[in-house]
Amino acid sequence: MQIQEYTAAQIQAAVTAAANIADNWAQSSAQTRAELLRELGAVLVANREELVRLADEESSLGTPRLNGELDRTTFQLNGFADHIEAGNAFALTDDDAIAGAPPLGRPHLTRVRVPLGPVAMFSASNFPLAFSVLGGDTASALAAGCPVVIKAHPGHPKLSRRVFELAQTVLAKQGLSEGVIGFVEGASVDVGVALVRHPDIAAVAFTGSYQGGNALWAEANSRPRPIPFYGELGSINPVIALPAALSAQAEELAQALASSIEFGSGQICTSPGVVVLFAGADADRFENALRDALQTKKTHTMLTPGMKRNFEAGVARLTGTPGVQTVLRGESNSDDNAPPRPLLVRTSAENFIADHALREEVFGPACVIVRVKSTDEVVAVLNAVGGSLTVTLWGAENDSADVRRITRCATQIAGRVLFSGVPTGVAVTRSQQHGGPWPASTEPFTTSVGYAAMDRFLRPVALQSAPAWLAERAGRPC
Template sequence: MTASNPDFAVIDRAVTAAKAAAPTLAEATPSRRARLLRGLAEALESQQAELVAIADQETGLGPARLNGEVARTAFQLRGFADEVEQGVPYRRVDDGAVAGAPPAGRPHLTRVQVPLGPVAMFSASNFPFAFSVLGGDTASALAAGCPVVVKTHSGHPQLSRAVYELARGVLAEQGWPAGVLGLVESSSRAGGTYLVQHPDTAAVAFTGSHQGGVALWKAANERARPIPFYGELGSINPLVVLPQVLERDGEALAQTLAGSITLGCGQFCTSPGVIVLFDHPASERFVAALGDALRPIATHRMLTDNMRRGFDDGVVRIAGHPDVRSLFEPAADGAGPAPRLFETSATAFIADAHLREEMFGPAAVVVKVKSTAEAVEVLEAIGGTLTATLWGVEDDTADNRALVRAAEHIAGRVLFGGVPTGVAVCHAQQHGGPWPSSTQPQSTSVGFAALERFLRPVALQDAPAWRLA
């Protein structure tokens, strides 16, 4: 790769500016850094109506969903500002000197956290505000003291430019270097790889497809100096349902689950894609109720033509599998694709990895199991997932303990009620699970712990007073 490519030249300028701005942001006082984050939230809200109109035109997600997303984005920015003011990125651990020889004796050691440097942030398609230019990755990196170079998503380019322009205004008004936040619009895979492998890029935050994420993760690790790659690569989010809970409330739960499967046309990384049911009459009634709830739901158009093609291809692949049957005849497609529901056996699901591939859209697969042990095998076959949901494990039994243990082993978030769509922004949140759902399962991309991704611990030994002031 050479910078003779126009995309590469733009990336060079953005990353070079970010590197130049890095010391200013890293050394900024908590109050100044927090003021930046709050200023960005205020600017976003001040142009909310115009931005939502642009976003709706580009994504078709609808004003209600998009206004809610703006509220979440502003909440995140202000929440990270609070974290900064409370000193979270500046925390240190101090061990005073102890006279004498080791192991009891020691020098004065102070463990501090230093920002990594410029972060390349790849915008997500399905959250044009909350995981884009001023979304959670940007907010958490800025809170940690790292400049951000945003790689826009081709699904909402006008919105990305508009949000970036208002952010530039905030930077200028507050006297920050322009390189604190940069924007690149390359739509090519080569451009994304170049950004990841730029020698001044210090870390990467990515939310997107498994295929694209793995390619960039490899690029980050093939550098002469590999860098952290925080990738969220998608998930099929199994939901295990015990018969007794269906006997109590099967009809209402079917309605709830149908809404979750089709929310946002199924374009959520936490959309429940696998429903594990036990052989039982209550399960049969639940499947019928779920099909009745799904069939009439009209979805909106998908975010991009490529996503629609990918969903259609996934449906054809699943529907054509010899061990899969469709549970109802779908209604005709409207603005978006008709919801789909399929069923297969645990044996087939465990044996064939193709049945465990994500269908990014309004579809799910019912997997029938004969025992708790078989349900555990299904979860183990799924491997890493962002979420796993268990309905009906309230009692402390050996079977329920086995299901919980299996769910905790494969998922970053385990739900004991409700549905996985909807991710709260708070301190206890974990959004990231074992491979292949994410590349760094010990980290989260949602919640206030997300800023820890962009800090590196350094132990200062016998440091001078001015460094510790």
């Protein structure tokens, strides 16, 4: 892969172009923004064959998966267009004046939201379309009225450049400034750091590793004027299988979980990395079925050689930890292009809670089985995880004190709690919450998926006794 390393001057030019257009784009109508978003989706569809081919060459994710991802990307763009046309771009609350002094009296107050300004958007490696150049972060920022400067991921540079080129043709066709969507790239950390440090960048959206996100978050907070950093850093996504679920459908659930672990060769932020089982015959049956199902799975080459090496290091770390028994481990292969083999290990709740290494994400098809003896141990395991994008709870259909306690704990540590199905697969809806307490994300009160993602780039402002000309704008920035 030929990766271009952008210079300081090129980064400066991209951000300056975004800053120069920021006020105009903030003042743009919902119709203008919606037309841009829809046409960006249409140009992806029109160039589907080329884009899927490039994506597959650089990611090895396969054409079925990538065609589905292109559809998701277009769905997001169209969905945000619908969302802002429904009035959500300029949503406001209005309190009429009441004569007298506070607290009974009050002036006329209107609470509006103003776009933050240029957003630095860091593309993800594992979704070269849906979380990349024209992915959800870009769509939500543009819908909010913020220009974006995209940091392409070095794992798919040719695809990123081509999508950006197509985006520029759409901007030109609609008579919009090329600064609405900017682009930089580079494999070194310097490009990303320079982008975050630039004084005209008003916010950062990041999807990626804990290490990279944590470092950039520190940069955003160390600026003379710190800025919001919306980082989605991945998680281990515990699955709690209560005895009621396993006694009824241990084999079916094991098959579903195996497919979720294997999906994308485990390179998914919601991949289940931990499954909690109450010790007993049903748990043994489930574990055996999960092992057998994983053994038959055919994974594909990982996204980058570095990710394959990190996965193998994670496998070695888990299997080499005292108190861990290996249930399934394929032969190690030093070839970076060789598909990873699924890993399944088992440990006790006591060991899992005591050893932080068992709670670190292994980016790839790996899962830790934690055997528990009581609800107390389930709660302790969840609290040890500390923060997760998801928790899945099977067998909670009947109300009880234990079920309520586990459910309550799950809602305290996760952004999304599932009571059926598996955590992989994140719907783009108004009610979605993709982001959990640290270390899953840096801003657990926000989401990076779904239409509420737009709210990250809008700052509330109260207009007190606004003049008629401003009130008539009905929330649209002046």
